Amino acid sequence: MNGTRMENNETKLYTVIIYTQNQTGLLQQFTNIFTRHNLDIWSLFASPSAIPGCHKLTIETRATEQKIVLAVKQIEKKIEVIRTFFYADEDLLAERDNAGKLDIVDQD
Amino acid sequence: MNDSSKKITGSEALMNALVAEGVDTIFGYPGGAIMPVYDKLYDYSDRLHHILVRHEQGAIHAAQGYARAQKGKPGVVLVTSGPGATNVITGITDAMMDSTPLVIIAGQVAASALGTDAFQETDLLGLTMAITKWNYQIRRPEDVEWAVARAFYIASTGRPGPVVLDFTKNAQVGLTESHFERCLSIDSYNPNPVPREQSIEEAVKLINAARKPFVVYGHGIELSGAEKELAAFLDKGGIPAGSTLLGLSALPSDNKHYKGMLGMHGNVAPNLMTNACDLLIAVGMRFDDRVTGTVSTYARQAKVIHIDIDTAEIGKIIPVNVGIWGDAKHVLQELIDRMAPASHDEWEASFDNADQVEYDKVIKPETEPGEGYLRMGEVVAAVAKVSGGSAAVITDVGQNQMMAARYSRFNQTDSLITSGGLGTMGFGLPAAVGYKVAQPDRQVCLFVGDGGLQMTMQELGTIMQEKLGVKIVLMNNNWLGNVRQWQEMFFDARYSQTRMLNPDYMAIAGAYGIKSRIVESREDLLPAVQEMLSDDKPYLLEVHVEEEELVMPMVPPGKGIDEIMLNGNEWYENGK
Structure with missing residues (x-):
């Protein structure tokens, strides 16, 4: 966010991946943050991660870049949150496109 | 076993x-x-x-x-x-x-x-x-x-x-x-972020290049214990500064770089400087809307450095050129060590005229009216004068809060305790109880209105039981004053549910064994304040003040921080 004046109101479908320690009620804390920012949760998936004791939540939502940045920063403030990542599908695809990997479906 | x-x-x-x-x-x-x-x-x-x-x-x-x-x-x-x-x-x-x-x-x-x-x-x-x-x-x-x-x-x-x-x-x-062990760290929690070297360097470049730098600081200075570093930073850089409500006692009121309080009822000069500076350095504050006024016109001309220990605050309201995630004390010391000594005397002095206009049109009429009903500002000024600025000032919320913030003087840190972000009426009296318990040797003065006092007045019982020498200055105007002010200014003077019929506060104080006194005349004010502050026993001083007073200056809601009303119908304009 540094050095930019974010005034882009374009919304995109974002995927937010949250790695956390296990703690009762954390999911409610995250949904509270999405509610405060008036962000609908399009999908939500919770599972253990590959790291013992570390859980993973994957949330999809449609948002402006400004809103998703603010929401993710507030998620990261939660004590049990280890790390949070987010990306827009189309940005990820564009990056892969630029890298020359056009056929991302049939990678295998 | x-x-x-x-x-x-x-x-x-x-x-x-x-x-x-x-x-x-x-x-x-x-x-x-x-x-x-x-x-x-x-x-x-x-x-x-x-x-x-x-x-x-x-x-x-x-x-x-x-x-x-x-x-x-x-x-x-x-x-x-x-x-x-x-x-x-x-x-x-x-x-x-x-x-x-x-x-x-x-x-x-x-x-x-x-x-x-x-x-x-x-x-x-x-x-x-x-x-x-x-x-x-x-x-x-x-x-x-x-x-x-x-x-x-x-x-x-x-x-x-x-x-x-x-x-x-x-x-x-x-x-x-029982196996008690203090918690010293939590894997997923980083309370002591190390500022990025690159961010510090970028900030130093901006500070050294600035011709009209301005510091806005807040509660984070006191929380961080960065009072000395802030003063040293301002001295070395020759930089003027304004404070948020919660930061007010972080610098002594007579610090030569201190220009006053920011925001809706802040001082004219620091609000103008916000929208005239070429570099805004925000330290330990979060750009509350009462500080910024309309965000779309806030400091648009300036480059912005924001220093905060909470990374979620950086860029939340005001976009920044350099964000520094770190503790204010540590970051300020890093900047002091690397920045070039400078002075900006001409820039600092360029708003003296604004100070003079505010003094002539707002401060003097408020603190030295000479005639008419007693005013809240002169009550606060009288307490500041008698206490020598050494009292801890606790406020409730509303006009009493703004007047206490504007006209109190501070020479010690952590000396203004008020409800800033939430604006909780009823905060003052119990907060004063807590402050006095923590600092029994300090003079603790609460400024409160008749509305707020009645919200938590039952804590007079706590004062009685604990024998706490809290000094309660009740500025009674028989209104919910701040709401009444907004009704007068923005709701066509339709005073909906703001008039208050008050009880006999002397009788209430007496019931709790608390000494009390009513002041209704100007001649009686200073002797009454002197009597109140002459010992360390609880005291209720009820001052009957002008009923329909306006807290001024004011940046009206929806206006930019440099659009300032000096009274009910006069705006600050071009140094007048």
Whole structure:
């Protein structure tokens, strides 16, 4: 966010991946943050991660870049949150496109 | 069996943990679901001084006043479940907004009864998730010491805040071994971020290149203990500065670089400087809307450096050129070490005219009116004059708060305690109780209106019981003054439900054994203030002030921070 004046109101479908320690009620804390920012949760998936004791939540939502940045920063403030990542599908695809990997479906 | 393996109850484990954390004072109110803890507290009365308030809201505001007088030492609140717990909700939110370290311990029904709508059961975890830094339900006695240690660590480190421990009754009475260890770190929590080298360097370049730099600082300076560093930074850079409401006592009022308070009822010069500077350096503040006015016109001409320990605040409201995630004390010292000495005398002096206009048109008529009814500003100024600026100033919320902020003078840090972010009427009296408990040797003056005093007036009983020398300055205008002001200015003077019929405050003070005096004339004001401050006993000074007074200057809602009204129909314009 540094050095930019974010005034882009374009919304995109974002995927937010949250790695956390296990703690009762954390999911409610995250949904509270999405509610405060008036962000609908399009999908939500919770599972253990590959790291013992570390859980993973994957949330999809449609948002402006400004809103998703603010929401993710507030998620990261939660004590049990280890790390949070987010990306827009189309940005990820564009990056892969630029890298020359056009056929991302049939990678295998 | 050695001592460490001796089984104790969860309640005793709580007492041990509190003592181990250095707690010596608890603000609370007993009730059914917390009785085992209160029973054990009886055995610890030589180490833990419990202040029995008259309402749980009083307990939490008192703990806030206590914590803010103690620079980082959390205030501790002990209440029962259900209504006891819900009565502290406002204070928890207030503490969250104003970054006040608190540990709130609430009783809860037994774990086996959770979710059954048992007597005085409430979902405290659910209720406080969004308004706490951390909350946790203790369901087993084995978890008590771990949870308490973690609570104190979280509440008092990084950006401080309130922590709630929801303590089930079975955990209070169940047995456990005692193995208390202080919490020193949490893997997923970084309260001491190391500022990025690149960000520091970029900031130094901007500071060295600036021709018209301006510092805006807030509560973070006091929370960080960065008062000396801030003064040194301003001295070395020759940089003028303005303070938010909560930062007011971080610099002495007579610091040569201090230009005044920012925001809606702030001083004219610092608000103008915000929109005239070429570099805005924000330290330990969060660009509250009462500070910025309309965001779209706020400091658009300036490059912005924002220093804060909470990375979520950086860029939240105002886009920045350089964001520095770090503790203000550490970051300021880094900048002092690397920046070039400079002076900006011409820039600093360029707003002297604005100061003069404000003095002539607002400050002098407010503090030295000479005739007419007494004004709130002259009451505050009289207290500042008699106390020599050394009193701790506690305020309630509303016109009394703005007048106290504008006309008090400070020569010690942590000396203005007020409800900033949440603006909680009723905060003042219990907060003054807490401050006086923490700083018994300081003169503690509360400025409060007739509306706010009646919200938590029952805490006069706490003052009586604890024999606390709180000085209460009631500025009585028989209105909910701030709302009345807005109704006059923005709602066509339609005074909907703001007129107050007041009780006999002298009789109320007398009922609590508190000395009191009414002031209605100007000649009587200074002698009355001198009498009030002549000893360390509680005192209620009721001053009948101008009923329809306006707090000025004012940046009206929806206006830019440099669009300033000097009175009800005159705007500041081009140095006039």
